[in-house]
Amino acid sequence: MKSTADVVIVGGGVIGTSLLFNLGRLGVTDTLLLEKDVLGSGSTGRSQAICRMHYSNPVTAIMAWESLGIFSNFKEVVGGESGFVETGYLVVVTADDSVGLARNVSMQYGLGIDTMRVTARDLEDIAPMVAVYEDEFMAWEPQSGYADPYMVTTSYGVRAREMGAEISLRNPVTSIEVGSGRVKAVVTAEGRVETPIAVVAAGPWSKQVLGDMGVDVPLVPVRHQVASLTRPVDKLPLHPTVGDIAQSFSFRPDGNSLTMMGFGPEEEVDLETYNQGVDMDEMASALSRLANRIPAMEDAYFRGGWSGLFTTTPDWHPILDAVPGIEGLYCAIGFSGHGFKLSPMIGVTMAELIVEGVSNSVDISPLRFNRFEEGDMLESSYRYRVLA
Numbered sequence: 001m002k003s004t005a006d007v008v009i010v011g012g013g014v015i016g017t018s019l020l021f022n023l024g025r026l027g028v029t030d031t032l033l034l035e036k037d038v039l040g041s042g043s044t045g046r047s048q049a050i051c052r053m054h055y056s057n058p059v060t061a062i063m064a065w066e067s068l069g070i071f072s073n074f075k076e077v078v079g080g081e082s083g084f085v086e087t088g089y090l091v092v093v094t095a096d097d098s099v100g101l102a103r104n105v106s107m108q109y110g111l112g113i114d115t116m117r118v119t120a121r122d123l124e125d126i127a128p129m130v131a132v133y134e135d136e137f138m139a140w141e142p143q144s145g146y147a148d149p150y151m152v153t154t155s156y157g158v159r160a161r162e163m164g165a166e167i168s169l170r171n172p173v174t175s176i177e178v179g180s181g182r183v184k185a186v187v188t189a190e191g192r193v194e195t196p197i198a199v200v201a202a203g204p205w206s207k208q209v210l211g212d213m214g215v216d217v218p219l220v221p222v223r224h225q226v227a228s229l230t231r232p233v234d235k236l237p238l239h240p241t242v243g244d245i246a247q248s249f250s251f252r253p254d255g256n257s258l259t260m261m262g263f264g265p266e267e268e269v270d271l272e273t274y275n276q277g278v279d280m281d282e283m284a285s286a287l288s289r290l291a292n293r294i295p296a297m298e299d300a301y302f303r304g305g306w307s308g309l310f311t312t313t314p315d316w317h318p319i320l321d322a323v324p325g326i327e328g329l330y331c332a333i334g335f336s337g338h339g340f341k342l343s344p345m346i347g348v349t350m351a352e353l354i355v356e357g358v359s360n361s362v363d364i365s366p367l368r369f370n371r372f373e374e375g376d377m378l379e380s381s382y383r384y385r386v387l388a
């Protein structure tokens with residue numbers, strides 16, 4: 001491990017590696033990323049990795065849209081593979097949420113995002129396998145889909161290394177040293193790295209890393225469950241990705257014969273001791289909701305599953321900012337269920353903030369550190385906050 005660096009990043013998930021790559025693109029290559037385990041071993045490796053633009057706020061909608069452009073041209077823009085598959089994305093809500101849906105679609109439309117409201121009649125052409133019911137309302141994003149979180153993370157890492165960055169694995173950060181109000185060094189199990197800039201991108205562990213420095217951040221880990229299902233390909237060769245707000249779960253295809261389903265209550269848990277498996281009663285309930293939405297899935301069967309952590313903030317949106325009061329300290333944290341789809345533009349905007357002092361690509365000030373104490377939180381159109 002090097003003993004000095006211009007920038008040190010704590011955390012080798014999709015956020016840390018995207019930032020490492022984008023710093024390189026801006027010419028900052030004397031960089032070091034420290035990961036306590038291996039790349040993608042945190043929330044990233046457990047992600048459903050759905051890429052959609054349906055959000056209630058312009059800042060996240062536009063970041064998701066611009067990120068989608070990067071995922072679908074990953075080889076040209078970044079290098080390596082993202083595993084992106086275009087499936088189309090359907091949002092389904094009940095009458096209670098129909099005003100919010102219409103508002104979100106028109107906001108997205110104004111940003112140039114490819115989305116539209118659709119009716120049951122439209123779905124007969126777009127996605128005839130999907131059943132919708134009276135008093136349900138829908139929006140459709142033809143270009144959305146999913147990607148491979150591990151491939152994206154490692155591709156960013158490989159390209160960053162080619163530009164000169166160093167990645168040190170199985171090397172936990174134990175402290176970040178501050179003197180005279182500025183970052184001085186990052187200390188790890190292997191030694192000490194002098195640096196003027198440290199970025200905390202440690203996913204669910206960020207609260208602890210920053211807390212050790214006396215910086216309190218309102219992060220709460222929430223468990224989210226995922227099931228892998230074998231789908232009856234004879235009856236159902238394909239289906240789109242669906243954000244089923246009406247039934248509080250989501251699903252997407254996973255390759256040619258599998259379907260990946262995300263579900264479960266918003267359960268606050270301890271990040272070291274939570275149940276990383278699946279609750280079979282919750283899984284059975286989600287599977288019956290899936291058959292309600294796609295009747296052919298009645299013949300699907302459960303192959304296995306896992307749980308991972310959403311790192312939530314009070315408004316379920318990330319904090320992208322310099323940490324007030326400590327010069328040279330930055331954070332990119334609190335991504336809830338959104339961090340994967342936003343990750344390409346998180347790297348772009350955070351690199352701009354660090355190198356140029358302001359993010360010119362997208363105005364990320366709505367995601368500033370102090371918004372919670374200022375009472376200026378982002379709002380969601382929906383009570384199902386995974387789809388905020």
Ligand SMILES: Cc1cc2nc3c(=O)[nH]c(=O)nc-3n(C[C@H](O)[C@H](O)[C@H](O)COP(=O)(O)OP(=O)(O)OC[C@H]3O[C@@H](n4cnc5c(N)ncnc54)[C@H](O)[C@@H]3O)c2cc1C
Nearest residue numbers: 011013015036042043044047048050173203308339340341
């Ligand atoms: C089940 C599930 C489904 C999801 N589905 C979607 C989805 O469909 N679409 C979407 O956009 N998002 C989704 N998300 C959210 C998305 O995956 C996360 O927001 C994103 O992966 C967060 O990335 P990260 O790099 O911030 O955190 P992480 O991937 O957790 O990375 C943080 C890294 O920091 C390391 N670390 C921690 N402490 C230290 C330390 N002291 N020293 C060194 N390293 C340290 C950890 O080992 C870890 O590798 C999902 C998440 C889960 C759990």
